[in-house]
Amino acid sequence: MTTSIVPLESLGRVHFIGIGGVGMSAVARIMVARGVPVSGTDAKDLPVMHDLSAAGARIAVGYDAGNLGDAQTIVAGSAIRADNPELAAARAAGLPVLHRSEALAATMAGHRVVTVAGTHGKSTTTSMVAVLLKEAGLDPSFAIGANVPALGVNAAHGASDIFVAEADESDGSFLNYRPLIAVVTNVEADHLDHYGTPEAVFASFDNFAALLPAEGVLLACADDAGARALAERTAGKGTTRVLTYGTAEDADIRLHDDGPAAVAVAIGAQTHALALQVPGRHNALNAAAAFAVAVELGVAPEAAAAALGHFTGASRRFELKGQGRGVRVYDDYAHHPTEVRAALSAARSVAGGRKVHVLFQPHLFSRTREFATEFAEALAAADTALVLDIYPAREDPVPGVTSALIADHLTNGRLVTASEAVDSVVAVAGEGDVVLTVGAGDVTAYGPAIVGALGG
Incomplete structure (x- = not known):
């Protein structure tokens, strides 16, 4: 993966191979909104491709080298095989080929970036943050790996300088982002087909936390052993601020969860009730993380708590x-x-x-x-x-x-x-x-x- 961010203005005309995927379409949607000339293809004719076409992208169904047209940069989805005719033609022509995360990182430049990582709960927590900030009037840009009914889409270009994004650890691509605030919901062994060992998974999260600047903050779940250990290792380095959230007694942002109608979060001496529309302890924890992000970005705690009541869930999440x-x-x-x-x-x-x-x-x-x-x-x-x-x-x-x-x-x-x-x-x-x-x-x-x- 790359170690530097490619400037958006240097990409020229961008062609997406596999544009119908939820992650790929999110990046394409934001680029179109920012005036980047976008084209794209997918094997199937998917509804999101019609949305992109209506927004100004040039869309084709089926893969063919001719679809590249005059593209200057290629973005290829992780599911695209090396023998894909468009990818093969792009490489033969010497065109730069970006991973989806690299293309997304290019759209983040100049923003205060909030990334949500973790083995589980990324999409829901990212969705909660985006809905909360939008309800609080901050109008963030966002890119989420699931459609969000309360937002109507899974990605959008916002008017503020805040960018909220899901950060996928499955292939290590979350190391391409440069967050100001990084949420880690949990850290467990998974994606061993990529990492090989649990230790390599944990090391990748250490590298993710190390991306934070001195003025940044790591928000880690105190209820999860892996995330707590990450918080302790990161705090020990003293390079960035570390805050924890959860039901644990020593959490900085303390969650009180006595059932669906009795969820509250405490920060400092103040406790704020959360009227959540989504069930489960895991969603209460996700809400505590979203609340902490909003407060870090200057949203009044009372407003943050009230805004969470507008979150109705993410697609395919219960x-x-x-x-x-x-x-x-x-x-x-x-x-x-x-x-x-x-x-x-x-x-x-x-x-x-x-x-x-x-x-x-x-x-x-x-x-x-x-x-x-x-x-x-x-x-x-x-x-x-x-x-x-x-x-x-x-x-x-x-x-x-x-x-x-x-x-x-x-x-x-x-x-x-x-x-x-x-x-x-x-x-x-x-x-x-x-x-x-x-x-x-x-x-x-x-x-x-x-x-x-x-x-x-």
Whole structure:
């Protein structure tokens, strides 16, 4: 990854390969708003591409070397393979090829940058920060890895000098940003297909914190062992300010969470009630982080607390898909055991005394191999756990690695095929129950199908 920020004005005409992706379209949307000539392609004709076309981008469906036109800089999505005809043509022509994060970093120049990193909770926390600041009248630019109903989009060019962005650690690209405020929600072993070892993951977060200037601040979650350890190591270096947030007694921004209607955050001697519309302890912690960011940026604590009440969630983050026969169906992007536990905990709080049924799709062969037992332990919190085949994403199959590695440990569930999944869920769901579709793959499509089968 690069160590210097490429000036936006030096990019010229920018072509995005894979422009339909949520992260890629976010960067393209901001560049178009800032007057950069943008073109882009994707394998499928996606709704966001129509939005970009209407905003002034030149869009094509399908990959072809001719689509490059007179582009001067190329941005390639992480899912684009080396033999992609557009990428191959760009490299043959000697055009600079930027990672999405490098292109996003170019749009951040001259801004007070807030980045949100962590193994889990990045999209939700970034969304909360953006919604809070917008409600408080600061109008930030933002780029988020999920659509946010309260904002209408996942990225926008704002009028202020504040830029809020999700910082993805999965491939180390979060080291391309230069934040003034860095939030770290948690630090756990994940993405070992990239890092190799847990120690390498922890070291990358140390490098991320080291990007902060002397006048900057690291906001780390005191309730998470990995984030707390990062805060302690960073504070020991004395190069930047460190603040912690959470329910821990020694947290600088203290969260009080006694249930959905009794969440408050204390800073100094003052305690402020939070009227949150999203359930779960993890979301209360995310809200505490967003509150801390806003106060750091000069928002009055009372205004920050009130603004959080406008956050209704992010796409695929415990998102209600509908209901039928008294059964509520939610969808969640959770794809790590800790995330699955958090999603099921939120489902329990919503279900009350009724049952929770989960349809889980493992994401990546490598992650399934590393965490099969932990996934089974997390899924044990459901009354019924049905497991689909692995969603491979960017990976080729690994011999011996199947969803059975998880399902074989379950006493409350089993494997299901794609064709029987919907009927299997509907057969066990009773009035008042909660159904949760979980995973980072195409399992999200099952939610509406389940709602339809329930007659909703």
